[in-house]
Each structure stands twice: as C-alpha cells, then as structure tokens.
Amino acid sequence: MDNQTLIQYFHWYYNEEEKLWVKAKNEAETLAGIGITAIWFPPAYKANSGAASVGYDPYDLYDLGEFDQKNSIETRYGSKAAYQEAIRVLQDKGIAVIADVVFNHKAGGDELEKMMVRTVNPENREEFTSEAYEIEAWTKFNFPGRKGQYSAFIWNKDCFSGIDWAEDRKETGIYSIQNEYGEGWEEVPSTELGNYDYLMYNDVEFRNPEVRADLKCWGEWYVNTCGMRGFRLDAVKHISTDFLTDWLDHMKNAFPEGFFVVAENWNIESLEQLQQYLELTEGRMQLFDSLLHRNFHLAAEERENYDLTKIFEDTLVQTHPLLTVTFVDNHDSQPLQALESYVELWFRPMAYALILLREQGIPCVFYPDLYGATYTDEDKEGEEQEVSLPVLSGLVEMIKIRKGLAYGLQRDYLDFPNCIGWTREGIADQVGSGLAVLLSNGAEGFKAIEMGVQHAGRVMVDAIGGRTEEVSVNDEGWAEFFCNAESLSVWVFKQK
Numbered sequence: 001m002d003n004q005t006l007i008q009y010f011h012w013y014y015n016e017e018e019k020l021w022v023k024a025k026n027e028a029e030t031l032a033g034i035g036i037t038a039i040w041f042p043p044a045y046k047a048n049s050g051a052a053s054v055g056y057d058p059y060d061l062y063d064l065g066e067f068d069q070k071n072s073i074e075t076r077y078g079s080k081a082a083y084q085e086a087i088r089v090l091q092d093k094g095i096a097v098i099a100d101v102v103f104n105h106k107a108g109g110d111e112l113e114k115m116m117v118r119t120v121n122p123e124n125r126e127e128f129t130s131e132a133y134e135i136e137a138w139t140k141f142n143f144p145g146r147k148g149q150y151s152a153f154i155w156n157k158d159c160f161s162g163i164d165w166a167e168d169r170k171e172t173g174i175y176s177i178q179n180e181y182g183e184g185w186e187e188v189p190s191t192e193l194g195n196y197d198y199l200m201y202n203d204v205e206f207r208n209p210e211v212r213a214d215l216k217c218w219g220e221w222y223v224n225t226c227g228m229r230g231f232r233l234d235a236v237k238h239i240s241t242d243f244l245t246d247w248l249d250h251m252k253n254a255f256p257e258g259f260f261v262v263a264e265n266w267n268i269e270s271l272e273q274l275q276q277y278l279e280l281t282e283g284r285m286q287l288f289d290s291l292l293h294r295n296f297h298l299a300a301e302e303r304e305n306y307d308l309t310k311i312f313e314d315t316l317v318q319t320h321p322l323l324t325v326t327f328v329d330n331h332d333s334q335p336l337q338a339l340e341s342y343v344e345l346w347f348r349p350m351a352y353a354l355i356l357l358r359e360q361g362i363p364c365v366f367y368p369d370l371y372g373a374t375y376t377d378e379d380k381e382g383e384e385q386e387v388s389l390p391v392l393s394g395l396v397e398m399i400k401i402r403k404g405l406a407y408g409l410q411r412d413y414l415d416f417p418n419c420i421g422w423t424r425e426g427i428a429d430q431v432g433s434g435l436a437v438l439l440s441n442g443a444e445g446f447k448a449i450e451m452g453v454q455h456a457g458r459v460m461v462d463a464i465g466g467r468t469e470e471v472s473v474n475d476e477g478w479a480e481f482f483c484n485a486e487s488l489s490v491w492v493f494k495q496k
Contacts, residue, residue: 003402005035005356006098006364010042010077012054012331013375013387014367019078025086032093034396035403038260039090040098040232040364044075044083048108048201051076054331055100056234057107057201060143061218062150064226069145070108087226096260098230099222103215103247104238106155107201109138112167115157117175118183125174125185126194132178136168139177139202150221153214161186162203174198181207189265189277190237199238206243216250223255230260233285237265241280248284261285262325266332266339268294271314278316278323286323288330289316289361293341296328296354300347303486304442307417311354321360328352329366335387336377349394349464350439350488356402357437357490358422359410363402369395394464398490401463405492407433411450419445421481425452432493436460438481439488446482453477458493465489 009024016023024039031039043055046063050070055077063069064080077083087097114136121127141155162185163175176184176198186206190196197203205211222228236244244263252258263285265277274287292315299306317324328351332339343351348369355363367373368389376386408425419440426434434455438447451460455473460481462468467489473479483489 002035002037003406004037004362005399005402006038006040006325006362007031007036007370008327008330008364008366009039010054010331011334011367011373012337013334013373013377014042014054014076015375019074019082020076021078021082021086025082025089028086028090028093028095031090032095035399036095036365038096038098038230040262041083041086041100042077043100043102043234044077044226046070046072046075056102057105058102059106059108059141060146062221063143063146067143067145067149069143084226087228091227091229096229097227098232098260098262099226099228100232100234102234103204103244104199104235105201105203106141106160109140109155109202110142110144111138111140112136113139113157115139116178117163117166118178120174120176122174122193124194125176125196125198128176132183135166135175137163137166137175139163151214151217153210153217155211159205159208159211160202161205161207162198164198164200177205179205181205186240187242188238189241189273189280196238199235206240212243212246216247219247219251220254223251228259230262233261233263235266236263236277237267241277245281245284263287266290268341271316271319274316275319278320283323286325286362287316287320288364289324289326291315292317292326292355293328293330293333293343296343296347296351297333297341299441300344300351304418306441308420308439308441309414309417311414311420317361324361325364326355326361327364327366328355328369330364334366334368335389336375336379336385345390345392346486347441348392349398350441352392352395352398353437353439353464353488353490356398357406357424357435359406359424365395365399397464401435401490401492404430405433405435409452413447413449416447418442419447419483421447421449423449423451426455432495434493436479436481436491437488438483438491440483441486444483444485446480448478448480450476450478455493460491461494462489463492470494 047053048057051072065075066080119130139157185197312318369392372391373389413421421438423436
C-alpha cells in the first residue's frame with residue numbers, strides 16, 4: 001500500500017478566478033500522479049456571509065450552494081453540483097475527500113427570540129456576572145430559502161447554550177442562555193477561560209436531544225448526497241466529547257466501511273491535553289499535531305540556535321504516531337490570521353522533509369505551498385498588508401519520493417544540535433525504495449549513517465538539496481552524506 005499523503009486544498013484567502021470545486025476536479029489526475037491520497041476540502045455549506053465566507057460561520061448545513069440564502073446561491077467555492085462532481089472525479093482517481101464539519105456554532109439567525117440569559121466573566125466563563133434577565137437575540141433559524149427541503153428541523157433558542165449579541169440592547173457580551181438543559185455551560189475538553197464551551201456566534205446546545213438527532217440525520221444525508229470518505233472536525237476542544245463520539249459511532253453504524261477522521265484541537269502548550277483527548281475518544285479520530293507545528297515555527301525563528309535534536313520533543317507524533325496528522329502550516333497559522341505562526345520560508349523544505357519522508361504520522365500539505373498565494377488583509381495594527389506566498393521548491397519532488405521511495409526500516413540520527421538525519425532502508429515490493437535525509441540549520445553538514453548492508457556498492461544522489469557529488473554505500477552498508485548550509489539533502493539510489 002502506498003504511503004498516505006493529505007492536502008489541505010484551500011487557504012483562508014483563496015481568491016483565484018477558478019472556483020475551488022472546479023479547480024480540484026481539474027487537478028485530480030495531477031494530484032493523484034504526484035502521490036496525494038486524500039484531499040481536505042473547506043466547509044461546503046452556506047455560511048452567514050454567503051459567497052464571501054471561508055465557511056467557518058455556518059448558517060445552513062443542508063445548503064451546499066443550492067438555495068438563494070444569505071445573498072447568494074453558490075458558496076465561495078462553487079455550486080452543489082460542482083462539489084459533487086469534484087468528489088466523484090477525485091475519488092475515481094483514488095483520492096479520498098475529507099469534508100470539513102463545523103458543529104460548534106451557527107451564525108446568521110433568521111428571526112429574533114426572547115430568552116433569559118446571564119452574563120459571564122469573559123476571562124472565567126464559570127463566573128456569572130449578573131442575575132438572569134431577558135434579551136432578544138437572533139436564535140431562530142428557519143432557512144426560508146430552503147423551505148424545509150431535506151430537513152424540516154427549525155433551530156431556536158433551546159438549540160443554543162450561548163450567544164454574543166443582544167439585539168434589543170445593541171450590546172456584545174458572552175451570554176449564557178438559561179434553558180432546561182442547565183444554567184451553565186456544557187462539559188468540554190478545554191478548561192481555558194474556566195470553561196471554553198463558548199467560542200463564537202450561537203453556541204450549539206448538544207444536551208438537546210433534538211439537536212443531536214438532527215445532526216445525525218444531516219450526517220447520513222451528507223454522505224448519501226456527496227459520498228465523501230472522511231471528516232475533519234473543527235474546534236473539538238470547544239465541543240462535548242460525548243456528542244462527538246456518539247455522532248461518530250452513529251455514522252460508523254450507518255456506513256460500516258467507516259471514515260478517516262481527523263480533529264482540530266489547537267494546542268501549542270500541553271502535550272498532556274492532546275494525549276488525554278485521544279484517550280477520551282478511544283481511537284475514533286486522529287489529531288493534527290499543533291505541537292510539532294510550534295516546534296517548526298520556533299526552529300525557523302531561532303535558526304542555528306535551535307537544537308534540532310529536540311524537534312520532535314513534546315509532540316504528538318512522537319508519542320502517538322498512529323493517531324497523528326502532521327502539518328507545517330494551515331489556514332489559521334498563515335500570515336495575517338488570528339493564530340499566525342507561519343514557518344519561515346528558509347526552513348519550510350526541512351519541515352516538509354520531517355513530515356513527508358519519515359515513517360511516523362500522516363502528513364498534510366498546505367495548498368499555498370503547492371500553488372502559491374497572493375492576498376491582502378489588515379494586520380493586528382489595522383494596517384493593510386499584501387502577502388505573497390511562493391510555490392515551495394522541491395515540495396512536489398518530496399511528495400513523489402514519499403509515494404515511491406520512503407519505505408522500510410527507519411534509522412534516526414537526531415544526534416547533533418545543528419545537523420540531523422535519518423535513513424529509510426526500503427522494501428522489496430517498492431523497486432528502488434530507500435533514502436537518506438540530512439538537514440542543517442547552520443553550516444554545511446555531513447554525517448555517516450547506515451543504509452543497510454543489502455545496499456553495499458549502490459550509488460546515491462541528492463534529489464532535492466543541490467549536492468552534485470555521488471555517494472557510495474560501503475560494504476558494511478554505511479555511507480557519508482552531505483547537505484548545504486541552512487538546507488537539506490534527500491539522497492536516493494541512482495537509476496541505472
């Protein structure tokens with residue numbers, strides 16, 4: 001079986017002339033050819049800001065760009081028909097489609113309702129700062145453009161545990177809705193800010209059995225309608241784990257072939273919290289390794305002062321490699337975004353080698369690194385900035401090398417602060433497989449490392465880093481490899 005390689009097929013500012021669903025369909029053959037096995041699509045349903053939305057302010061999960069709602073029929077990425085066609089073509093080419101699922105909140109209610117609320121301290125949501133009082137808020141969702149097609153369920157104030165806007169008072173705040181399911185927040189994995197159930201917009205009340213039932217019906221409808229083979233779950237640290245495991249179990253029972261599931265639990269401080277989440281969910285889902293991303297960001301910033309022997313220290317891929325999706329950057333960490341922590345360009349090829357060419361974890365490539373991106377937005381000071389992210393040199397070659405050559409026993413040489421490496425011995429089933437990787441964050445590097453005695457006498461060349469010499473494996477199966485300063489080399493067997 002070929003190595004798995006995911007791609008996040010969007011970024012926050014996707015602004016190309018070609019709609020995303022059409023572009024993905026047109027690129028399917030190329031993506032399959034270089035070794036992409038799964039594609040993570042952005043949220044496909046109608047959002048509060050209509051065709052302008054990236055998708056994380058969901059309004060109607062049943063509207064995939066089909067109904068005239070929120071001032072648009074199509075979403076930012078195209079029509080329902082184009083989405084279905086993209087999924088069909090990609091999966092016919094062997095690329096599994098992973099759908100982004102945003103359960104935490106809804107936005108853009110259609111009607112006002114009166115309800116009893118209490119305000120909470122934003123820094124400690126467990127602390128109430130008022131007695132109960134009445135406000136009016138946009139909590140009724142009746143989806144007038146869809147008119148009950150696919151689902152007649154109407155969302156109202158009983159479907160939400162919190163909101164951030166009182167329409168009658170024209171006031172923002174964090175309001176805990178006082179309903180029959182409890183005056184306080186749901187139990188969620190994150191204890192940041194006391195209880196991090198409330199994130200934004202209208203916070204969904206998963207203690208309401210009617211909400212849970214509708215989301216299960218939606219899940220079945222979504223798969224039957226579109227046929228995706230996986231899910232990316234958004235913002236899981238803010239969502240009842242009891243609900244998510246119940247929903248995933250329901251989907252597994254409805255579709256016994258199962259799904260690839262990866263969750264976003266953004267955390268750059270506590271490995272223990274990510275480990276606890278994996279234990280709590282009992283292997284039902286993988287997690288993105290935000291801690292490894294943190295290490296990449298620090299390594300790029302600190303340059304030769306960063307100790308490369310610690311690059312995998314306190315990361316999920318080190319402790320739970322079979323349940324980890326690794327990445328270099330994503331739409332939240334890219335320049336001008338809220339969690340901006342973009343890995344500097346000089347280190348990006350090395351970061352990609354560290355996720356693509358090793359045994360542990362399933363790597364996820366970021367769209368701009370494959371296609372480039374140019375966009376403008378305001379920075380934290382409110383100043384307009386133009387960002388240009390280049391196509392990353394060597395990335396396509398590394399994805400291809402992962403597909404064809406990155407197999408077999410891995411030997412690690414994470415033994416020098418400024419120069420580390422590893423080898424993959426190769427396997428008989430993959431002709432020509434096997435490789436050696438060396439990278440340096442300082443001066444030119446070299447290292448004697450073992451390839452395996454079965455490769456004695458074979459010649460290896462650098463496919464990525466620009467070294468021109470040839471290296472021969474000696475009779476004991478060892479060879480000395482080299483890399484340029486602040487660079488990497490990927491040594492593969494020379495073709496006869």
